[in-house]
Amino acid sequence: MYGMKQSAVLVQKWSISLMTVLISVGVTLLATLSVCLQELVSTPSVLMRPKAPIAGKRIFMERIPFIWKRLNFNQKVTMRNLFRYKKRFWMSVIGIAGCTALIMLGFGVKSSVSNIIPSQYVEVYKYDALIKLNSNVEDTKKIENKIKRLDGVHNLTSAMRQNITVLGNSADYYSTMFVYDNADEIKNFINFKDYKTKKKIILNDEGVVISQKLAELLDVKKGENITFTLNNTKYSAKVADIVEHYVNHQVYMSKTFYENLTGMKSSASILYVDMNTKKSNIKALKNYLDHQNIGSMERLTATLDEFQQRMSSLNIIVAILSGCAALLCFIVLYNLTNINIGERKGEIATIKVLGFRRKEYCDYIFRENIILSLIGASIGMFFGYFLHRFVVLTVEMESMLFIRTMPLYIYLIAFGMTVGFTIIINLAMRHILDQVNMVESLKSIE
Template sequence: MKNKTYLKASLREIAYSKGRFIAIILIILLGTMLFVGIKAAGPILNSSASRYVKEHNLSDLQVVSTGGLTEDDITQAEKISDAQVEAGYQFFYADPDKNEVVQVFSYDSDQKQNQLIVTEGRLPKEKQEIVLDSQAENDGYQIGDAYEIKDSDQLTDERYQIVGFVNSPMFISSGERGLSNVGNGQVSYFAYVPKEQFTSEVYGILYLTFANTQGLETYGSAYEDTMEENREEIEKLFADRPQERLTEIRQDAQEQLDPEKAKVEDGLAELEQAENQLQQQQAFASRLPAEQQAQLAAAEEEITENRQQLTDAQEEIAEQEQILADLKEPSYSFHRRADNPGFQEYGDLSERIAAIANVFPVFFFFIAALITFTTMTRMVEENRREIGTLKALGYSKFEISKKYFIYALSAAAIGIVLGSVIGTEVLPRIIFVLSSDRYNFSQVHIYYLARPIIQASIAFVLASLGSALLVLMKDLREKPAQLLQPKAPKPGKRIFLEYIKPLWSRLSFNQKVSYRNLLRYKSRMVMAIIGISGCAGLMVAGVGLKDSLSSVTDKQFGPIIDYQGIVTLSDEADNLAEREAVETIFDREDPVTAFLPSYNESVEIRQSGQGTQQLTMMVPEKAEAFSDYVHLNNLDDQEVALDDDGAAITEKAAELFGLNVGDKVTVYDSEQRPLQVEISHIVENYLGNFLYLSQDYYQEVRGEEYQPNAYFLRTETMSEDQENQLSEDLLASDRVVNTSFVSQQIEAQEDSMANLDAIVLIFVVLSGLLAFVVLYNLTNINVSERIRELSTIKVLGFFDKEVTMYIFRENIIFTLLGIVAGYGVGIVLTAFILRQASMENVIFPLVIHWTAYVVSGGLTIVFTLIVMAVTHVKLKHINMIDALKSNE
């Protein structure tokens, strides 16, 4: 009966202190929700992507070749055990009238890989039907419209009917469609035409799916490692195919030329016989009648004309044979999922979330646990007399402790359960919904991660129950008589302001009391400042994180990269005359103000214990002019120039491989040829990894003649239409394969950073809520601890506003000190998060704009005012008689 009664009393404690109980639940809920939700967001987003690509059977690898793909290539690919191989057609089509570039694929109803997702209409059933990318619908295309592809070299028909709009798992981004070597260089959308419409004798693409990747998360390290092994295996199998394919092309072409060549030779032989006969007849022409002489003259003209035609055909055949002789080996490319447009960007989003989740929620979690600890500690201390009474009545230590166990565990359990459920179910969905307009995923797959839930449970149970146990262990060792007596209030002390006589003498009585109380209760002051500064710092970090991530483009483009475009030349444009023809185009294009030839190539650095990294090697033709296009500054922010003693490497690559000035490093070009260079400068860079060499140093270490293959362009500010027109003009010359503009890189980077807007919004909102709950809880604790003191001054005649200001004045000081300290916390926290979120090819600078401080300080002050308004109402209704009753 005794225990039953005590249990009821324990439950009544919850009812009597609803505000405190709810505050503890909210603090634990917010801490758990952010910690569990953000920890789960990255894995859930990745898992959702894996389910999507698995459901639609996205190929693991795509093989393309500049020489087309044959049955021999398919046979070679099928040598890989348990590899599913499918062949298809593809080509790029530029519509000059609409300024569009379309990537046209073949559609086969029996194709198992890369299954299309119909968003409207249906898939093709007849050979003159076509489906378009769902993005094409935004350009005004509708089901039932006629659609023309005027490319007789690729397709049987030109005119098709649109029967549907689709998404493809190869293009998970809702906007990015990749690059092309026709038109303006940017793919607008894709289209699928029935396979039987294609006229090419060779395939355009091979799709491969591997059995050893089934069941692996597409963004997981296990999948990446497995695919790296698969790629290496298929590259070995195809190592001889470029030479074999070149031989096949030459043989096929020669087989077509030989009959024509034989026909021409036979024609020349017959013509020679006819000429001999004509010459014999012309010997007696003077004796022949005029009519026959005219016939001989006509025959001679005909023979001459035929000889000219046969000679022209012979020269043309010779030219084609020379072209075949000069033909270079076709290149084979092996594209993994990460190479698909938008695929890696989505993975980077998850990686950034995961990196942020290792810092921000943990700090948030720490503040929540600290406040929970403080609240529970104060609660137990307030119940000293009750504990003493129960001890005097013969209750055991365990029986006395049960009440606090129930209280702490109830609050922790409710907060943890609600926080885990809301965090897992809501936060990933919010992130997904706010990012869904950039990706084609239809839904997010939610599942619960045990690890963060267990971590949150342990931490908050320790914070709530552990704090109660710590105080109980101390109090239960005391005798009932000691516990029944209230603790003596802390004695007042002179504070440092009192020694500043001119200032102290000008303060009112109430102000003096407030300032003395601040230092009288130091632990309360420290906890308040820590709680407020932690929340303010979290809000600064939330907004500052967005500022820093968004500032990459501002730091990279302009201060470092000062060109507006790069023009990549075709393999055929390998002589001075061809380059001069391209430069002629630059000279006549109004937006182009300057250009600089360069040799650009993608190279690799390998090192044991460190993953292979790709760098872009740039070798400008004139090192002294390069500073107008790329500003090279060392890590001391001093400008440096390319020299003939070594190469300049960007800082992130140097950091990854532990390189210092004077070190030598070996890089491998696209043909895997080694190139050893000495590092003469480590230069500032934020986006990408680069290696810069002067022309003379490149020729020294390479041992071959320098040959530019690209141009840096400086232009006036151009609109998108102007960029497209310039790109079209360059591609139309057949000497250029691609033109990339810096504006496109900036747009892509900003879109990538915009994916984190949802994360920043969540951080700021939840940090603000935590700040509000912390302020409310600390103020309540302050009021409940000093209820007798506040009642006393009310009895002495203080007005309601003066009583409120008694507390409010202290809170304002706590808040201001907490905000200032929070700014420092926010800067340190942001810097730490950025180091954790740093990627292999991106450095995030620490940039926090004034708006972050305004948002953080402003919200904290607003929350303080709201809390004090609520507190004012509560203080007005204090029952002074009850508060001042004493049992001593």
């Protein structure tokens, strides 16, 4: 869908790779340097002694008796430990939030691009076939009546289609103008909805109806004027409404408005056809058009199938982003959980000695991961919304409007996958807790 020169891609490839390596190495070195500077200010005698656990403090929740009194002992300890290790808290939350945002981005981009098809060719376009009339066709009404009598044809209407150039402040935009004869008939073939309210638009003779993307590029609103050129002549028209539309720039106007604006008579150049799309009906219509030398036919389903095949490559993008998000979540949680257990071996050994069962001491540690995962996933959904919107608006083409919202199921998928990764990590780390030696751990100097 994007025109890219091979030479430009090759030239940029090495520079982008080099920049990526430099940023990655730079961030790693910066993190290492900050930790070294923080640790090496201590005296050798302090560094040689085992690091004492961070002292516990009262937390804000304890000041809310209504909640705090209803928590059991293990839940209170978990809450205190969450805020006791603040660095680990923020590292976990940020890592998990990034995981959720990446999952949302992957599924959201696919949804935004692939949903153009049903939105445009099912919800907006209601016709089944479009007939382009040859320039030598004169009596369109006679042709319409003959086509209506063909098997499977339910209804049709005519319109004039012409290419125009809409003039903008910084650029001009190639557009297609449609002049319809009857407002009541054209509504049966094209669904005119307001781009904001999604309400039906009432077509009239007071101005033109333009597509949403064209209105955004021109920065015009309902009631303002647009200027376009037709046959090297400039015309100015009032924007009566802005319609929901996703592919190409469209300008619709009534026959009366067109003739009053230009002083020229409109003549039909296309026919919208509503029909039963059985192969026999399609073949009969094509044979009639070819035999009478009337014009050519475009089937909406053929355009729909072609576009869907082109969109199938988006599955690779979703797989890559989801895979990276899963790795990010696993690496962050695995490392932080491993460090958490390593720093708290004495604490874990103590609760084992006190008689905590396997489930209890596992929950003692892993309950923190679950809570951090829920917090991180919630924050990640917030940032995922803005990340998705930024990417969609950045890659959106001039002549195409992507879906800028995400359905609810993507939020649920991202949240569920993130929490699922956390549960898998917790299950995988249980054996490390089982291996904590109570005698050896309690020998450490506190």
